[in-house]
Amino acid sequence: MAAGRATRVRRFERATRALHWLNAATFLLLLISGLLIYLPEVKAREAGGYRLVPLLHIMIGVAFLIGPALILLLARGRRSAVTDIGGALTPARGDAVWLNWAMLSLLGARGRAPRVAKFNAGQKLNSWYWLLAWFALSATGVVLGINFFTKRVFGAEFVESVFPYHEIIALFSILPLLGHLYVALINRSTRPALSSMFDGSVDAAWAGEHHPAWSPETRRS
Amino acid sequence: MSTSKQDSPIQISRRRLFGLTTVGAGLGYGGYRLLSRSGGFRINTVERPTPAVDPVAFRLVVDGAVERPLTLTLDQLQSLPSVKQVSDFHCVEGWGVDNVRWEGVRFQTIAEMVGVQPDAGFVTFYSEGDVYKDSFARGQALLPDVLVAYSMWERPLEQKHGYPLRLVMPRMYGYKGPKWLNRIEFVKVRETGYWERRGWAIDAWIK
Numbered sequence: 001m002a003a004g005r006a007t008r009v010r011r012f013e014r015a016t017r018a019l020h021w022l023n024a025a026t027f028l029l030l031l032i033s034g035l036l037i038y039l040p041e042v043k044a045r046e047a048g049g050y051r052l053v054p055l056l057h058i059m060i061g062v063a064f065l066i067g068p069a070l071i072l073l074l075a076r077g078r079r080s081a082v083t084d085i086g087g088a089l090t091p092a093r094g095d096a097v098w099l100n101w102a103m104l105s106l107l108g109a110r111g112r113a114p115r116v117a118k119f120n121a122g123q124k125l126n127s128w129y130w131l132l133a134w135f136a137l138s139a140t141g142v143v144l145g146i147n148f149f150t151k152r153v154f155g156a157e158f159v160e161s162v163f164p165y166h167e168i169i170a171l172f173s174i175l176p177l178l179g180h181l182y183v184a185l186i187n188r189s190t191r192p193a194l195s196s197m198f199d200g201s202v203d204a205a206w207a208g209e210h211h212p213a214w215s216p217e218t219r220r221s
Numbered sequence: 222m223s224t225s226k227q228d229s230p231i232q233i234s235r236r237r238l239f240g241l242t243t244v245g246a247g248l249g250y251g252g253y254r255l256l257s258r259s260g261g262f263r264i265n266t267v268e269r270p271t272p273a274v275d276p277v278a279f280r281l282v283v284d285g286a287v288e289r290p291l292t293l294t295l296d297q298l299q300s301l302p303s304v305k306q307v308s309d310f311h312c313v314e315g316w317g318v319d320n321v322r323w324e325g326v327r328f329q330t331i332a333e334m335v336g337v338q339p340d341a342g343f344v345t346f347y348s349e350g351d352v353y354k355d356s357f358a359r360g361q362a363l364l365p366d367v368l369v370a371y372s373m374w375e376r377p378l379e380q381k382h383g384y385p386l387r388l389v390m391p392r393m394y395g396y397k398g399p400k401w402l403n404r405i406e407f408v409k410v411r412e413t414g415y416w417e418r419r420g421w422a423i424d425a426w427i428k
Contacts, residue, residue, distance in 0.1 A: 040264045049419035054314075147315045156394075156427045160317040171252040175245060 007204040009215060011118075011196035015081035019071050020197055023130070026064035027173075030137075033057040034170055058145045065138045088119045088127035095121035118214040122183070129176050133169055140166035260374065261318040262310070264381045265396075267415060268350035272401040274385055281369075281386060285345075285407035288336030295385050299371060301326045301334075306368060308391035311427050323389050325370030328362050331405065341407035346388050349401035355414035357390070357397070359407075361424070366391050369402065394425040 012020075036042045036053050045052045072078055097114045098121040104111065119127070140162045147159045183190040184197075192206040207215035276295050283291040303326055310318040337359070344362045347354045361367075368389040371378060378384040383400025390397045396416050417423045 038263070040266055041269065043265065044267050044269075046419070144315050151313075151422070151428065156311045156317065159315040160311070163316045168252075171248070174248055178244065 008201035009204045009207045009217075010200060011193075011202050011207070012084065012200050013077050013080035014200070015071060015075045015077045015079075016084045017197055017200060018075060019068055019081050019085075022067045022071065023064070023134070026060055026067060027177075029060045030057060030064055031170065031174070031177075033060060054148060058141075058148055061138075061141045061145060064134075065141070068134070084118075085127070087117075088123055089131065091124065092117065095124065098122075099125075113210070115213045116211055118211055120211070126176065126180055129173075133173050133176075136169050137166060137173075140169070260321075261316070262382070263312065263314070263316060265312070265314075266353075266381070266400070268348060268352050268401065271380060272349040273380060274349055274401060274403075276385055279385055279403070281402070282404045283331055283335050283406075284404070286338040286341035286409060287407050288338065289334070291331075291335050295371070298326060298369070298386070302330060304368065306366060306389070306391075308366060308389070310391070311394055313394040313396055313421070313425065322374050323368055323370040324372035324375070325368040325386075325389065327365065328367040328369060328388075329365065331369060332363060335407075337407050340409055343408050343411040345404075345406045345408055345412040346399045346402055347404040347406070348399045349403045353399055353415045354412065355388075355397055355399050355417070356408075356412045356423075358411070358424075361390075361393075364390075364392065369405075392427060394422075394427060396421065397425050 033053055033056050037057065042053055043051060047055070072081060075081070094114045094116060098116055101111060101114055102120075102122055105113075143154055143159060143162045144166055146153050184194050185191065189210075192203055193210070196202045204215065204217055208218040212218040279295050281291075281293045281295075281298055283293070303324055305322065305324045307320050307322050310321050342359050343356055344359060345354055345356045357367075366389075370387055370389045371385055373379075373382055378387060378400075383402065386402040387400040388398040388402050397414075411423075414423070
């Protein structure tokens with residue numbers, strides 16, 4: 001513990017952070033504009049013959065859809081992002097034990113955390129959720145977006161069968177989003193990790209405690 | 222149950238658990254209300270504020286290129302031969318409501334009452350508030366399932382659904398059915414409707 005007081009450990013490179021913030025920003029804007037569409041007065045606002053908020057929602061949706069691909073294909077240092085995504089999606093042997101521990105801890109139980117590497121099972125669940133939500137919201141969003149401009153591509157019945165999925169997945173996503181914000185901003189023991197999404201590094205002592213199988217100082221011990 | 226539970230490992234977490242449950246339930250309920258309000262309908266209007274029509278003062282005017290222009294009170298309209306009709310509602314935005322139960326007067330009935338002149342090829346429907354209107358070719362409006370509806374699911378139309386009258390044209394998207402309908406005008410030259418002026422299809426048939 002004492003060794004890492006002032007030292008920092010590199011955790012996320014620029015491409016990973018760019019990917020995260022692009023996803024976060026576009027998703028938040030989509031959520032806000034999507035919720036605004038529920039208000040008839042806001043939805044009716046027009047610009048150039050189009051309804052402004054739905055049009056903005058679709059344009060942000062395009063960024064949400066192709067932004068990650070652009071970063072993964074073109075950004076310098078993209079390899080680190082690919083590695084991080086792989087790590088955050090690959091199950092490991094101790095994940096079930098960690099989840100069990102985390103749930104009990106949430107309920108107030110005390111006990112030693114299992115040794116985890118760069119990503120714990122909670123982070124992996126979070127990554128899987130957002131990956132699947134990204135696919136589902138993008139796929140349904142493409143249908144609704146095309147339907148916004150032309151009725152020639154999809155039939156009304158098909159569009160109407162897609163519509164509720166887009167809505168329910170988006171609304172449900174508020175829950176994992178709040179959970180994510182809770183561990184990132186509020187929960188005392190996980191809050192120190194936030195810095196790694198800004199300057200890319202975390203406190204070495206924190207890393208040794210929370211990700212001992214990954215932290216350079218504790219990896220081999 | 223008792224107060225002597227200080228050692229229970231769940232003691233501290235109750236508040237947190239309660240908080241999470243409350244947030245989850247609140248979100249779920251809010252989402253459910255949003256989705257289910259008005260039986261699946263999302264409310265669209267460009268009339269601001271939403272027209273509040275006095276049923277006593279209300280008149281439906283039917284005029285233009287007709288032999289016998291007509292002004293009807295709500296009671297008079299509701300005493301005309303009426304039909305009940307179950308039809309699906311499709312919104313251009315991509316949502317729909319199946320099996321809406323409407324009640325109202327067939328547009329055909331009204332057209333017969335006023336005696337449409339032969340050269341009146343089009344009909345314009347106006348909303349209270351004077352912002353919204355839409356139009357049909359005469360043949361489209363005379364389809365048998367086009368209704369001037371005053372009831373939805375066995376109840377008078379709610380204000381946000383167009384009280385006291387709305388046009389129902391099940392074979393086209395919902396924007397072709399003006400709410401708060403207060404005037405029907407037969408014309409020789411087609412009027413361009415509110416959304417059609419903004420590039421939307423004039424003949425919004427549902428595929």
